Amino acid sequence: xxxxxxxxxxxxxxxxxxxxxxxxxxxxxIVPPAMCYYSTLKTSGGYCRTCIVKVSKGxxxxxxxxxxxVASCRTTVMDxxxxxNITSPEVVEARKGVVEFLLLNHPLDCPICDQAGECHLxxxxxxxxxxxxxxxxxxxxFEKIDIGGKIKLHMTRCILCYRCVKVADQVTNSRVHGVMNxxxxxxxxxxxxxxxxxxxxxxxIDVCPVGALTDKTFRFQSRIWNVNPMDAHRDCPKCAGKxxxxxKGDVVARVSARKDKYAEVIDWICNECRFxxxxxxxxxxxxxxxxxxxxxISQNHYTLKEPSHKPVLNAVDAVDxxxxxxxxx
Amino acid sequence: xxxNLLLEHDHVPGIQSYEVYRKHGGYAAVEKALKQLSPEAxxxxxxxxxxxxxxxxxxxxxxxxxxxxxxxGVARYLVCNADESEPGTFKDRYLMERIxxxxxxxxxxxxxxxxxxxxxxxxxxxxFYVSRILENAIDEAYANGWLGKNILGTGYDLxxxxxxxxxxxxxxxxxxxxxxxxxxxGNPRIKPPFPxxxxxxxxxxxxxxxxxxxAVVPIVNMGGDEYAKxxxxxxxxxxxxxxxxxINKPGVYEIELGVPVEEFxxxxxxxxxxxxxxxxxxxxxxxxxxxxxxxxxxxKTANGExxxxxxxxxxxxxxxxGTMLGSGGFIVMDEDTSIVKNLWNFSRFYHxxxxxxxxxxxxxTGWMEKILHRILHGHGKLSDIDLLWDIxxxxxxxxxxxxxxxxxxxxxAAIRHFRSEFEEYVKxxxxxxxxxxxxxxxxxxxx
Ligand SMILES: Cc1cc2nc3c(=O)[nH]c(=O)nc-3n(C[C@H](O)[C@H](O)[C@H](O)COP(=O)(O)O)c2cc1C
Ligand code: SF4
Ligand code: SF4
Ligand code: FES
Numbered sequence: 001x002x003x004x005x006x007x008x009x010x011x012x013x014x015x016x017x018x019x020x021x022x023x024x025x026x027x028x029x030i031v032p033p034a035m036c037y038y039s040t041l042k043t044s045g046g047y048c049r050t051c052i053v054k055v056s057k058g059x060x061x062x063x064x065x066x067x068x069x070v071a072s073c074r075t076t077v078m079d080x081x082x083x084x085n086i087t088s089p090e091v092v093e094a095r096k097g098v099v100e101f102l103l104l105n106h107p108l109d110c111p112i113c114d115q116a117g118e119c120h121l122x123x124x125x126x127x128x129x130x131x132x133x134x135x136x137x138x139x140x141x142f143e144k145i146d147i148g149g150k151i152k153l154h155m156t157r158c159i160l161c162y163r164c165v166k167v168a169d170q171v172t173n174s175r176v177h178g179v180m181n182x183x184x185x186x187x188x189x190x191x192x193x194x195x196x197x198x199x200x201x202x203x204x205i206d207v208c209p210v211g212a213l214t215d216k217t218f219r220f221q222s223r224i225w226n227v228n229p230m231d232a233h234r235d236c237p238k239c240a241g242k243x244x245x246x247x248k249g250d251v252v253a254r255v256s257a258r259k260d261k262y263a264e265v266i267d268w269i270c271n272e273c274r275f276x277x278x279x280x281x282x283x284x285x286x287x288x289x290x291x292x293x294x295x296x297i298s299q300n301h302y303t304l305k306e307p308s309h310k311p312v313l314n315a316v317d318a319v320d321x322x323x324x325x326x327x328x329x
Numbered sequence: 330x331x332x333n334l335l336l337e338h339d340h341v342p343g344i345q346s347y348e349v350y351r352k353h354g355g356y357a358a359v360e361k362a363l364k365q366l367s368p369e370a371x372x373x374x375x376x377x378x379x380x381x382x383x384x385x386x387x388x389x390x391x392x393x394x395x396x397x398x399x400x401x402g403v404a405r406y407l408v409c410n411a412d413e414s415e416p417g418t419f420k421d422r423y424l425m426e427r428i429x430x431x432x433x434x435x436x437x438x439x440x441x442x443x444x445x446x447x448x449x450x451x452x453x454x455x456x457f458y459v460s461r462i463l464e465n466a467i468d469e470a471y472a473n474g475w476l477g478k479n480i481l482g483t484g485y486d487l488x489x490x491x492x493x494x495x496x497x498x499x500x501x502x503x504x505x506x507x508x509x510x511x512x513x514x515g516n517p518r519i520k521p522p523f524p525x526x527x528x529x530x531x532x533x534x535x536x537x538x539x540x541x542x543x544a545v546v547p548i549v550n551m552g553g554d555e556y557a558k559x560x561x562x563x564x565x566x567x568x569x570x571x572x573x574x575x576i577n578k579p580g581v582y583e584i585e586l587g588v589p590v591e592e593f594x595x596x597x598x599x600x601x602x603x604x605x606x607x608x609x610x611x612x613x614x615x616x617x618x619x620x621x622x623x624x625x626x627x628x629k630t631a632n633g634e635x636x637x638x639x640x641x642x643x644x645x646x647x648x649x650x651g652t653m654l655g656s657g658g659f660i661v662m663d664e665d666t667s668i669v670k671n672l673w674n675f676s677r678f679y680h681x682x683x684x685x686x687x688x689x690x691x692x693x694t695g696w697m698e699k700i701l702h703r704i705l706h707g708h709g710k711l712s713d714i715d716l717l718w719d720i721x722x723x724x725x726x727x728x729x730x731x732x733x734x735x736x737x738x739x740x741x742a743a744i745r746h747f748r749s750e751f752e753e754y755v756k757x758x759x760x761x762x763x764x765x766x767x768x769x770x771x772x773x774x775x776x
Contacts, residue, residue, distance in 0.1 A: 046519040074519050097722075101692040101723070159688070179685075181685075182497070182684050182685050183683040183694070183695070184691050
C-alpha cells in the first residue's frame with residue numbers, strides 16, 4: 001500500500017488511489033476542488049483543471065518532481081509521493097487562473113439562475129477565485145433548449161465538464177447526447193435535439209455542477225435555500241429509491257438523488273422517483289438531510305474541519321500516525 | 330552540404346509509379362529487413378541511427394519503438410501521423426505527393442520491426458487528393474506482393490490502410506488521432522497510459538510522423554551506424570524543412586542537420602535570401618508553435634556562436650534566447666512584417682483549433698485572440714501586454730495536451746522579444762494603417 005504526503009499530511013492508501021481520492025481520505029482544506037471528476041463516474045475528471053496540484057517528489061523510487069502541475073483526479077499515487085496543494089503558492093495562483101477561465105464565458109447572472117445556492121461554480125469562485133474579472137469582451141451565449149419533457153439545457157451556463165455525457169454513457173442504456181463542435185463553441189447537444197427518453201436520464205441534472213441542466217418540474221419555483229431537504233425512500237422496482245425531497249411546507253417541490261459531502265450522487269435514481277412521485281404519501285420520510293458541505297443550503301452551520309491526520313515531521317512520526325481510518329471526519 | 334536521402338529521386342520523372350520507384354532501388358529496404366534481418370535487428374538499426382521523431386517533439390524513435398509493449402496474443406499497431414496541420418509545415422505533403430512509395434516502403438519495414446499486422450496512415454482531410462495518390466501506391470504494392478499475406482514468402486502478413494481525417498489540427502495530436510481513427514470525437518486522451526501501452530483499440534501502438542517513417546528506409550538500407558554519421562551531435566541524418574515567408578525561394582528542402590541558419594536563409598542552394606533585398610526581422614523556425622526569434626538570435630546564439638539547423642543548436646539558450654526545430658516549418662519575416670499581426674493570426678488559429686476539453690485552453694485561447702485583435706486595431710491598453718503575458722502563463726503546462734503550450738509559447742516569445750512593437754501599437758494607434766477597421770466592423774453589425 002503506497003504512502004503519500006499531501007501538504008504535510010501522510011496517509012497510506014490502496015493501490016490505484018488517485019491523489020484527489022487520497023486527499024479526500026485526509027479531508028479538510030487540503031482537498032483540491034473538483035469540477036469535473038465524479039466519484040461514481042468512470043473516466044471522469046481531467047478536463048476542468050481546478051484540481052491541479054504540484055508533485056514535489058514523484059515517488060520513493062524516482063524522487064524527481066513532476067515538471068508540470070498535474071490533475072490530482074487523474075494522477076495515481078506512488079509510494080513515497082509528496083504533493084503540494086494549498087501549501088504551494090504556484091498551485092493557488094494557477095487555480096485562480098483556472099477559475100477565471102471557467103468564469104470567462106459564464107454569464108455571472110446568479111440572481112436569475114436556478115442553480116444559485118447549490119452551484120459548484122459559485123462555491124469554487126468564492127473559495128478559490130479572484131474578486132474581479134479581467135475579461136472585457138462579449139460572452140458566448142446559446143438559446144435554451146428542452147431535452148425531453150422534463151430537462152432544460154441552458155448551454156450558456158455549461159462549463160463542459162463532460163459529467164452529463166458520462167452519465168448518459170454509463171448510467172443510461174442509450175446515449176443520444178454528447179459534445180458537438182469544438183473549442184469555446186463546443187456544446188452539449190442531443191444530436192439535432194433528440195429527446196432523451198430513458199429511465200435514468202434525469203441524473204444528468206444532479207451531476208451538472210452549474211445551472212446548465214435543470215429540472216423543469218422545479219425550475220424557478222423556489223430558491224434552493226427556501227426549501228428544506230429531507231431524506232426519504234420508497235420501494236422502487238427500478239432504482240434504490242433513496243432520495244432527497246426538497247420540501248416547501250408540505251409540498252414536495254423537487255426530488256433529487258442523495259449526495260455525499262462533495263455533492264456527488266451516492267445512488268442514481270430513476271425518472272419515476274424524480275419526476276412522478278411528488279406526493280408526500282409516495283415517500284417514507286427519514287428526517288432532515290445532513291448537508292456536510294459549504295453551501296447556503298446548510299445555512300452557515302458549516303465549517304471546514306481540520307484534517308484527521310497531523311502533519312508528519314519525520315519518518316518515525318510517519319509510522320506512528322499512518323492510520324488509514326477516516327473516523328475523525 | 331546538400332544531402333539527399335529522402336528526396337534523392339525526387340527529380341526522376343514518374344517516380345510516383347511503382348515501376349520507376351522500384352527501378353531506382355525502391356523496396357530494397359523491405360527486402361533487406363524481411364529477408365536478412367529480424368524485427369529486433371531493425372529496431373536496433375533505428376536505435377543506432379539516432380533518428381529522432383520528425384513530427385515536432387524530436388523524441389528518439391528507436392527508444393519509442395523499444396517501449397512498445399508486447400503482450401502475448403494482443404495485436405500491435407503502427408500508425409503514421411500524416412495530419413500535418415501546423416501552420417508553416419508542408420513537408421509531409423510534398424513527400425507523399427512526390428514519392429508515395431517511400432512512405433509505403435517505410436511503413437512495411439517499420440511494421441515488420443514492430444510486429445504490427447495492420448498499419449494505418451491517418452491523413453488530414455484537406456490532403457484528400459494526396460490520399461488518392463497513397464491509395465494508388467498501396468494498390469501497386471499489394472499487386473506486387475509487398476503487402477498482404479506472406480510477403481516475400483517470409484510468412485509476414487501486413488495490411489496497410491489510409492484513413493482521411495475531417496480537417497482538425499487537434500487530430501494531429503497522437504491520442505486525438507487514435508480517437509478519431511477509432512471513429513470517435515477527436516479529443517486528446519489523458520496520459521498515462523501512453524499509446525505504447527494502450528493505443529489504438531486499447532492495443533500497444535506506435536505513432537510516428539510521415540518523415541520519421543520514411544527515414545527508416547535509408548536507415549535500413551545504409552545501416553544505423555552510417556546514418557548516424559550524417560548530421561551533427563544528437564541531430565543525426567537529414568531533415569525536410571518547409572521554408573516559407575519573405576524569401577526568394579520558398580519550398581521544401583532536405584538539409585543535413587547542422588547547416589548554419591545563415592547559410593540556409595541566404596545561400597542560393599536553399600532560401601536564396603530575403604525577397605526584394607529587404608532585411609531579415611524574425612524567424613519562426615519550427616512551425617507556428619515554436620517561439621519566434623528576432624534576426625540576431627536566429628543567426629547567432631546568445632553566446633555569439635553561429636546558430637545551426639539542429640535540435641540542440643536551435644534550442645540553445647532555452648526559451649529565453651532560443652527556440653525549437655519542431656516540425657521544420659521555417660517561416661521567415663522581413664523588416665516590414667508586423668509581429669502583432671502575425672501573432673494575432675497564430676492566436677486565431679489556436680483559438681479555432683482548441684478541442685475545448687480543458688478550461689485553460691478552451692477559454693484562454695479565445696481571450697488572447699480577442700486582446701490581440703484589439704491591440705492590432707488600435708484599441709489596446711498598455712496593461713493588455715501584461716495581461717497577455719499572465720494569460721499565456723496560466724495556460725502553459727496546465728492542459729491535457731500540448732496544444733495549450735503551443736498556443737502559449739508564441740505569445741510569450743513575441744512579447745519577450747518584441748514588446749516595444751506592442752507598445753507602439755498601443756501608444757500610436759494613428760500610425761496603424763487599418764485602425765478604422767474596428768469601427769467599421771462595429772458599425773456594420775449595428776446597421
Ligand atoms: C496539437 C498537436 C498537433 C500535432 N500535429 C502533428 C502532425 O500534424 N503531424 C505529426 O507528425 N505530429 C503531430 N503532433 C505530434 C504528435 O502528437 C506525435 O508526437 C508525433 O506524431 C510523433 O511522431 P514522431 O515521434 O515521429 O515525431 C502534434 C501534436 C500536437 C500536440
Ligand atoms: S451540461 Fe452540466 S454536466 Fe453537462 S457538461 Fe455542461 S456543465 Fe457539465
Ligand atoms: S489543451 Fe486544448 S486541444 Fe489539448 S486537450 Fe486541452 S482543450 Fe483540447
Ligand atoms: S476535477 Fe480534476 S481536472 Fe476537473
